[in-house]
Amino acid sequence: MADPMPISLPPHHPQCLGCGPDNPAGLHLDVHRHGDTVVTDITFDPRHRGAPGLAHGGAISAACDDLFGFVLYLVEEVAVTRTLTVNYLAPVPLGQPHRITARLQHRHGRRLHLEATGTGPDGLTRFTAEALFLTVDHNHFAPHGADTEVQAMFTHHQPHDREHHN
Numbered sequence: 001m002a003d004p005m006p007i008s009l010p011p012h013h014p015q016c017l018g019c020g021p022d023n024p025a026g027l028h029l030d031v032h033r034h035g036d037t038v039v040t041d042i043t044f045d046p047r048h049r050g051a052p053g054l055a056h057g058g059a060i061s062a063a064c065d066d067l068f069g070f071v072l073y074l075v076e077e078v079a080v081t082r083t084l085t086v087n088y089l090a091p092v093p094l095g096q097p098h099r100i101t102a103r104l105q106h107r108h109g110r111r112l113h114l115e116a117t118g119t120g121p122d123g124l125t126r127f128t129a130e131a132l133f134l135t136v137d138h139n140h141f142a143p144h145g146a147d148t149e150v151q152a153m154f155t156h157h158q159p160h161d162r163e164h165h166n
């Protein structure tokens with residue numbers, strides 16, 4: 001079957017570290033939905049340097065974490081990262097595009113188990129990631145001054161009823 005048509009997904013909010021276009025320190029991820037996966041192409045640059053010529057593991061981890069945040073558009077629930085594990089399989093050179101693909105592996109009640117793969121232009125998978133996100137309601141953000149952009153996000157992500165099936 002032909003690949004599904006990619007659908008562009010909006011940033012979480014303009015200042016988001018991972019995807020916000022207005023965050024000068026951000027990764028500026030541009031994310032698309034492909035069927036039941038979300039995909040971004042990222043080229044780490046000297047701002048993301050760890051060892052000379054190579055991407056910092058924290059930058060890779062941030063990209064994976066934020067991309068997992070886009071799977072929430074598919075799940076249509078608000079959730080936050082409880083655990084994140086990155087397997088750094090091979091060094092990631094700066095200046096080379098890497099495609100990160102993420103998806104929901106399975107759900108168990110409030111627990112969303114997510115997985116991602118990062119692959120270079122040579123076809124080599126240089127990192128994989130797994131995360132556990134836990135669903136939360138809007139009140140999770142309220143004490144921390146949820147801004148209007150995040151509030152707007154919630155209007156697009158009305159959580160389903162809070163009955164979770166464990």
Ligand SMILES: CCCCCCCCCCCC(=O)SCCNC(=O)CCNC(=O)[C@H](O)C(C)(C)COP(=O)(O)OP(=O)(O)OC[C@H]1O[C@@H](n2cnc3c(N)ncnc32)[C@H](O)[C@@H]1OP(=O)(O)O
Nearest residue numbers: 012065066069072078079080081082083110132134136150
């Ligand atoms: C769209 C976004 C907004 C808009 C912004 C989007 C930006 C996206 C960015 C990417 C995402 C992020 O970085 S998010 C930012 C980083 N993450 C955070 O700040 C989260 C900080 N942590 C928390 O606030 C809290 O720990 C929560 C809310 C995650 C969970 O607290 P809680 O609600 O009290 O939950 P708790 O009772 O501890 O656990 C709930 C259930 O999960 C189980 N559980 C807990 N830990 C584990 C575990 N490691 N493995 C298995 N199961 C576990 C428990 O046993 C329990 O099961 P049972 O008893 O129910 O059976």
